[in-house]
Structure formats: structure tokens, C-alpha cells
Amino acid sequence: MSKKIIINGKEVSTDVDGNMPLLWYLRDEVDYTGTKFGCGMGLCGACTVHIDGKAVRSCITPVNQALGKKVTTIEGLSENGDHPLQKAWVEHKVPQCGYCQAGQIMNAASLLAENPNPSADQIEQGMQGNICRCGTYNRIKKAIASAAEKMQEA
Template identity: 70%
Template sequence: MDKSIIINGEQHPIDVDNEMPLLWFLRDRLEKTGTKFGCGAGLCGACTVHVDGVATRACITPVGMLAGKSITTIEGLSENGDHPLQKAWLNNNVPQCGYCQAGQIMNAAGFLATNPTPTAEEIDSAMQGNICRCGTYQRIKKAIGEAAFELAKEVS
């Protein structure tokens, strides 16, 4: 069995204990520090990455379970930081402390991939698992709606 994973398009051997959380593999082994530690229990969403396109909490996902999988971190979402969500985040002044933002953006990107034209209620529902201690929820919601509109324009 392949004991490696693809992270942001690059193959990496899994050369750590299989139980090591993906979060620490990313941060400590690969020095990809955009993914943040929040609660350590998969409740706050700060550590959200994509595993085969699905938003996943990296703090509770053992790296050994990911052999052969493709992981995308905030660093891999857009090479130039110009993903529509990243641009909408700036346009709507979403970040305050910024700590939760990578997880918020990654969760939103996973959501928009499955629901490209969400209602306001669907955005609220999809983002409930991501905590923002600064309380910028209304700006987050507006930014996701704006990004959805921009992504729809790219497709048409």
C-alpha cells in the first residue's frame, strides 16, 4: 500500500506515526502553517482542509488514514491568493484577528463546490461548525455570497 499523500499537488511520504493528526504533519513536518490549531477536538473549524475535495478537520484526522489521498490546504487553494473567496474576504473586510480565516475559507470552498448557488440560510447552515471569536459572521456570510456570484460568472 502507498504510504504517501498528495498535499497541494506534491507527493509526501507518511514517515510518522499513523496516529499523528494531519494538522501536526502539515505544520511540524511540512511547515505549512496556514492551517491553524484551534480546539484540538474538531469543533471550531480553524484546522479545516480538503481531503479529496471534502472539508475535513485536520486536528482529528490521523495521517495514517490518508494514504493515497489528496489534501488541499489554504496554501494550495490558490497559488496567488486570488481565489474568489480570498478576494471576497478582503473586499468585505472579514478578518479581524484572522486566526480562523483559513478554516473558514476552506470550509466555504468545500461548501461552494457542492452548492454553487446557495441561499443565505444554506450558507448559515454550512458554516455553523466554524467559530469566529471576533464575531464577523455577517461579513463571512456576505463574502461567501459574493464569491458564489463570482464563481458562477467564471463557469458561464
């Protein structure tokens, strides 16, 4: 029996095994490859997406938990790639390899949605679950702080 998920605003019918992690469903079944595989255990954050606006690790979230809900991936975070975080990432020249950055941005977007004016400590705490092996951490923190500032002004 087919069930529905709303992915980036589009309703999608699915009949896959509900135990399949959302990560592999997004990547292999519906081709949203912006969401990345990193560890498979919720340890690195590369696979972070939103369910109803809240950050989840899609590698340990079964498709079942997304049924009837709104899933947002990096491809759907903004219409024209102009979310303040995406703009800040470009401005601060954050990415090196860039592989973890979709997860970093999605996690930061959820963080700012909950706390629009985070302190440096709160940013650091909120981003602890996301690993960047290239070591772009300081630029990520600067980009989040500057995006938060811009969002406050807007």
C-alpha cells in the first residue's frame, strides 16, 4: 500500500520497507543526493535533514517516521539557494571538500529556527554533532553567527 511523504514541498508516494533509513530512501529511491552518507550511526551529522522543520539524522531515521510529514533536504532549504546560511557559507568561503556541509547547513538552519539569536557557546553546542574532517569549523561558526545577525536585521 502506498504512503505519502512531502519532500521539499512535493508529495511523494512510497511503498518501500518502512524500516529503510530515510537517508537511503532519499538518495537511492528519489534521487536527493545532496544528503550525504557519513557514518550510518548518527555520529557525524552529514545526513542531516529536517522533518517538520526539526533537524534529524536521516541515517538512523526510518522512512516510517517521515510518513505524512514534511521532509526538507538541502535541495529544498530555499528556492534559489539564498537562505541566509547558504549566503553566509559562500561569503565566509566555508567549504573545503564540502561533503559534510549540507548536513552542517541543515543542522544550523534548525538551530537558528529554534534560537534566532544564539550565543557563541550555543552555536558551538548546537553544532557538536556535525563532523568536518577538513577542519572548517571556525568558518562554520562565523557563518552561522553572521547569518543569525542578518536574519535579525531582516
